[in-house]
Amino acid sequence: MSKLVGAVAVAGGGVAGIQSAIDLANSGLKVYLIENSTSIGGKMAQLDKTFPTLDCSMCTLSPKLAEVARHPNIELLTYSEITGIEGEAGDFTVKVKKKATFVDPNKCTACGLCVPKCPVKVPDEYNEGGNNRKAIYLAFPQAVPRVYTIDAEKCLYLTKGKCGNCAKACENDAINYDDKGEEIEINVGSVILSTGFEPFDATQLEQYRMDHPDVVTSMQFERQLSSSGPFEGHITLSDGTHPKRIAWIQCIGSRSPEIGRRNCSSVCCMYATKEAMVAMEHDSELETTIFNIDVRAFGKGFEEFYQKAKNEKSVRFINSRPSGVEVDPNTNKLSLKYEGEDGNGTCREEFDMVVLSIGLTPSKSSKQLVDIANVEMDDLGFVKTKIDCPVETTRPGIFVSGAMQAPKDIPDTVADASGAASKASSLLSSERGKLVTEKQYPTEKEITDEIRTGVVVCRCGINIGSIVDVPDVVNYAKDLSGVVFAKEEVYACSSDSLAGIADLVKEHDLNRVVVASCTPRTHEPLFRETLMEAGLNPYMFELANIREHCSWVHQNEKDKATKKAKDIVRMSVSRANLLQPLYKEKVEFNNSGLVIGGGIAGMNATIDIADKGFHVTLVEKSAELGGLLNAYTKLQDGRSTSEVLEPIIGRVRSHDNITLMTDTELVGLEGSMGKFTAHLKKAGVDEEIQCGVAIIATGANELVPEGYFSYGKYPNIVTQSKLEHMIDEGTDAKDIVFIQCAGGRNNERPYCSRACCTVAMKNAIRLKEGDPDRNVYVLYRDIRTFGRWEDLYTQARELGVVFMRYTEDKEPEVGEKSIKMYDSLLNMDFDINYDLLALSAPLVAPETNEGLGSLFKVPLDSNKFFLEAHIKLRPVEFATEGVFLCGTAQAPKLVDEAVSQALAAASRACTILSSDFLETIGNVSVVDPELCIGCGRCTMVCPYKAPELKEVVVETEEITYTTKKCEINPTVCKGCGSCAAECPTGAITSRHYTAPQIMAVIKAYGEGL
Amino acid sequence: MMTDKEWTPKIVAFCCNWCSYGGADTAGMGRFQQPASTRVIRVMCSGRIDPLHVFNAFLEGADAVLVTGCHIGDCHYVNGNEKTEVRYQFLEEMLQQLGLEPDRLHLNWISASEGERFANFIKDVTAKVKELGPSPLKPAGVK
């Protein structure tokens, strides 16, 4: 490579592009984020809630939108498209066409005065046509950038030369009808493609009657559910009433080879389940039915979510897909015809509304981009990658992430996005910091004695606003001591509201800000930064949590929730009034990494960190590298595992930046991000290493299905991994039966193990291809060959593999030579003779997870896998700073997913390693030497050895004497405050949680009783 | 003694930022409904909770006080909660000597993923304290 440019072009501003941009920008590369539409946010911005936690989609996304908007290293090019990519890895010239917006972004304040004046009505894309927008518009209220755009095709002035109302209405002269747009060229070292998917167009399937107003797509329904949607969150039929019975039909535009859409779309089963649950939250009388082929609840927490929907919330799941929607010509009512379960024959039912669960298809613009980028596509229309390199396209230097690579959900997309960023930044690691500027904040204003607190109460759409009487809380706040200003916001965390808060600080000369909205655990950093931008010390901020702790948990007690919100605000204000500015110190840190676990995930993470120029130690407890994959012989793409593992193992062994320690275990860990000390044990010898970040990649094991389906009782019963070796060695078995979910999806292990269906298909195909005369039966509960792996299921059926469905309450009974099986679809009993039975046993978490979890102080989930910081947007990191996870340590998954997570973990870790220094926290504890009696109790409670007793000479007027006084080392202190609680004389102040601050809150509490 | 059926106990919950406060958040995310009896006071670690804070909450009129944190072994600051445990024992004895019923003071470890557990805890304590009626340490005039 002749030249390397320290900049990356990211195509697509959905959650994938956003994540890639943030990772790259934080590791010192310049980013151009190029988005076709007028705002970033993508499809996630249109969703109401996300599965399986029913988190509000906009609430989790919004901080990321704001982060992109304010990041000094990210240049946003919205309403723009890529028209050319020339050059090679390290040095590309990307041509970008910026479409004319006819609004000057530097003048538009998004005041919206123009909107009521515009006479043109256009179906609103954001609301999927559920209502209208104007020709001059903002894509949605939280849009970033916050600049209006004129729809050139619809604008009367631009099409007919008439009107011009918006230009007259605009007080800032921002309208420019002569805007021609422009073509620019940018020079970058790498390109990331992440333009996502397009929802399948269901109008082409006439039998599903999209012409009927009460047949809607899942995306339209999503907007109906949303409080910012066309009906403010009330599900509404075309006659204005609310439905009593809603049906979902799955796999519209997926698993349908007859229309050229073979693949499964991976997310529809879960979003339909979510939509049904949320709809029932709106109306508890509502009846919901989901018609499906299989319920594909394969991700982390999905099966549990599905079971909850089915068993606790009475969502009805019917295992049949109606072939169309029928409309009664007289009554115009909708009905569905389907095959009843348990052999009930054909049934017909009426519904008030039918939701079509439309699949994820490659978008037209994605196809164009693929051509422009000159990368290969696979036969499904997605960008071609290999399962061991899931983010690398066929053209070096160009990477791919998210649903452009395959249909996938948000966490997998986010992992991909970080993974792609990691690959791009490895390529350009020598150029870090060359094209970027450091963020500058205005000088901090001095805090005077006068307390001037501002309060912003957030409605969070309807999340808070529909339960808590927000205007009442605002009025209440206005009268609180110290408060000089209070107002409400629809979404306090949207970029415009954040900018508004900064303005308030100036306008009202505020020196403290309280925002009453959601949890500080996610939103505090964002608001603190806003304060810094307004010239206030970030610690002069307090969040009052009136969502998680109030409106969400008192949904049926509006008055009490409002009273509680007032109490919370009062307590927060009393604390805010006593806040003091705090300052951080810059400290040196260790910029090397530690990876635990030498499977495919751990090795990929290791190599990726090493490729960026950092030293990394890989610890593997066994003698061999390769982990779980060593138990299998073939991958689902037909390649042998050794073909994939060998080159990676070779790289790990030969890389200059990697220290490999096999037969080694981690036995102790101290310190925190930037300065961990890890104690390793190798063959009885202890070793100690220092590192700044750590990645847990300790994997999972195939369950030994003892006690299930006669395993261990008869000799010819094996697991899938054993079967692979038997196929390699050649087996003469003629009648082979697989039983899926053997030991999984039960009370003991309620989760779905995700990979087993795909593994079983792979093995069934190999058996049939090896000898077509063999009989292969797969006894299953749901076939979950999600995404592109649906092809394997189809292939297996074509080869004559027999699939029979069983239910959990009537499991197959395994005898010595035959299996008694009740087929729930055919409502018939069968006896199947077998000479080989392979059980698809789930992956289980290693027992060592508990010990490792407590060493790192990171949590496990209820199935003993490691629990990530946020199931949607932080899939590879822990809440504990500097510690990451990837691969099957997080949950069962396939190889490509494990690799994508590994790269993501490396990317996240390297955003830390590539900084020049770490900052201490501001809220450290300090000792007042006047009050300290040198008792040393603080030195005994502090786990970090931050307080130290020092000899001091005390000089008073009468005498001079030597004594001991305590001092706290601010670079070691973590701010827990234990020492302050222990100090008998009150000499220690735990900053930001001082005794007066806590006491003020308690007192404020009492005032409300 | 108060006979008003509508009387709800007033409860203060001290929560550590990393676990029990997160548990309360998770209760919200999971929409685990709970009586509106409790006000949360956040500290970074349960180890910051001074017996004096608890005592003062009673003096302000709380009918019950909850001291919560991470499970033993999970404290974000290594072992802050072990110190909490020691201080708690002292607190328990002191408050009993003042004639406070044991059900008015609770120590509970709740992880950030245990939303339902948090909600159930609030439900249980609220029900128990409702039986007991207002705290004897309540200042006059406070309900």
Ligand code: FES
């Ligand atoms: S951080 Fe939760 S108890 Fe210490």
